Structure formats: structure tokens, C-alpha cells
Amino acid sequence: MLIDKLWELQELQLDYRRKERLLEESNLSSLLSHKIDETEQQLAGLREQLETFRADEVRIGEKLDDLSAKVHEAGAKLGKEEMSEDKVQKLEEKMKKLTLEKEKVEDAQGRNFHDRQDVEDQTRASELLAEKLRKELESIPQLNATSRAAVKKSLPTLRKEIENRKAKLPLKAKLIFESLSEKFSGAPVARVASSTCDYCHVRLPQKTLFSLRNVEGRSGDAEELIRCEICGKILYAGIKDRE
Structure with a gap:
């Protein structure tokens, strides 16, 4: 997904x-x-x-x-x-x-x-x-x-993996992700916990929670992304939270 x-x-x-x-x-x-x-x-x-x-x-x-x-x-x-x-x-x-x-x-x-x-x-x-x-x-x-040498050595591989994954994203989703990454210091996605956005801690509307629990079978395009109405981050509910 x-x-x-x-x-x-x-x-x-x-x-x-x-x-x-x-x-x-x-x-x-x-x-x-x-x-x-x-x-x-x-x-x-x-x-x-x-x-x-x-x-x-x-x-x-x-x-x-x-x-x-x-x-x-x-x-x-x-x-x-x-x-x-x-x-x-x-x-x-x-x-x-x-x-x-x-x-x-x-x-x-x-x-x-x-x-x-x-x-x-x-x-x-x-x-x-x-x-x-x-x-x-x-x-x-x-x-x-x-340790310093190991960390330094891992960066090019990690960077390549990030770019490869970005390249496989739908264009609109990639643009949204990169724009929000720049705004939120690399963290454009907020986890949903106890019905609230884990970033701004605002309780989410029932309609949003329902949508987050029913993401299975969607198109896989940027249109399926659900964003917090307050902070604007992309909302993410883990697999267990969707059940």
C-alpha cells in the first residue's frame, strides 16, 4: 500500500x-x-x-x-x-x-x-x-x-535506497512527500495513536478515522493519502490500528 x-x-x-x-x-x-x-x-x-x-x-x-x-x-x-x-x-x-x-x-x-x-x-x-x-x-x-567509518560508509547505500524508493512512487505522491519532508525536517508522515495525530495531538474526526481504517484496496495513488486538517501531515495508521 x-x-x-x-x-x-x-x-x-x-x-x-x-x-x-x-x-x-x-x-x-x-x-x-x-x-x-x-x-x-x-x-x-x-x-x-x-x-x-x-x-x-x-x-x-x-x-x-x-x-x-x-x-x-x-x-x-x-x-x-x-x-x-x-x-x-x-x-x-x-x-x-x-x-x-x-x-x-x-x-x-x-x-x-x-x-x-x-x-x-x-x-x-x-x-x-x-x-x-x-x-x-x-x-x-x-x-x-x-563506528564513524561504518556510519559514513552506510550513507551512500542508504541514500541510493531512498532515491530508488522515491522513483517508484506515483509522481503526485512523490511531490507531496518531498514538499512535506522539507517542511517537517524529513518527517512528512504522522502516526495516528488513540484517535489523535501524533504530531499535533489533535483528535481526529470520525470520518478521518474511518477512512484510515479502510485504505485496503485503494488505487495506490496520491488521492488515497489522508492528511491532518491541522498540521497538514500525511496520516498513517499501522496495520493493527486498521483492524
């Missing part, structure tokens, strides 16, 4: 699309794995930079403490000791020099802090990206090389 042929053709068509999607997802899986590796490499570089910044922070802090102590010591001498004008002048020059050096070190400390903050932000962003990519990868069905 024509409707049975269309149902079988749809099953083949959906199987073809499912396998195509598996290959696409396999390609996406490879791409995601590559991106994860790249992100992990970036993270390793960023973490190395953070270690350098932290070491510099300790070194700068120690130098700043040393300069602060020397400035304090020189200031204490100026305030307590009686010195010649020449000594006072030299001590003041030393303090000025130490203060300028201290300011430079404080500037370096500020730059180090801001640069470290920037790298920490980049690190957090890369960690979140890596986590997101891993979750995406986990959600994709994984195909090993053997």
Missing part, C-alpha cells in the same frame, strides 16, 4: 538524517576537543604569568619595606642628631633620593597589581570557557573511529 511505502521511506529518511547528524556531531566533538586543548594551553601560560606576578609582588614588597626603613632611619637622624650643615644637606639629599626610589617602587607595585588583576580575570574567563566546552563535549554522543 502507498501509505505503508511512505512510512517505510520516512523511516529510511530519518535514519539517514540521524546518521548525518551523528557525523556532524562527531566533527563538532573533534572541534570542541581542539578548542579545549587550546584553552588549557592558554590557561597554563596565564598561570605561569600569575606565578611571576606573585613572585614580583613579594620582591617589590621586600624592596619597598627596605626603602621605607631607610627613609625612616634617615629622618630619625635628622631629627635627633646635631650635624654640620654639610652633613644635613647630604642626609637630606639621601632622603630625597630614597623617597624618589620608593615612589618608583610603589608605582611598580601598582602596575604589578593591576597587571596581575588583568591576568586573573583572563584566567577566570578561560577556566569558565574550558568548563563550558567540556560540558558541551559531554553532551555529544561520542563515535569512535570504527
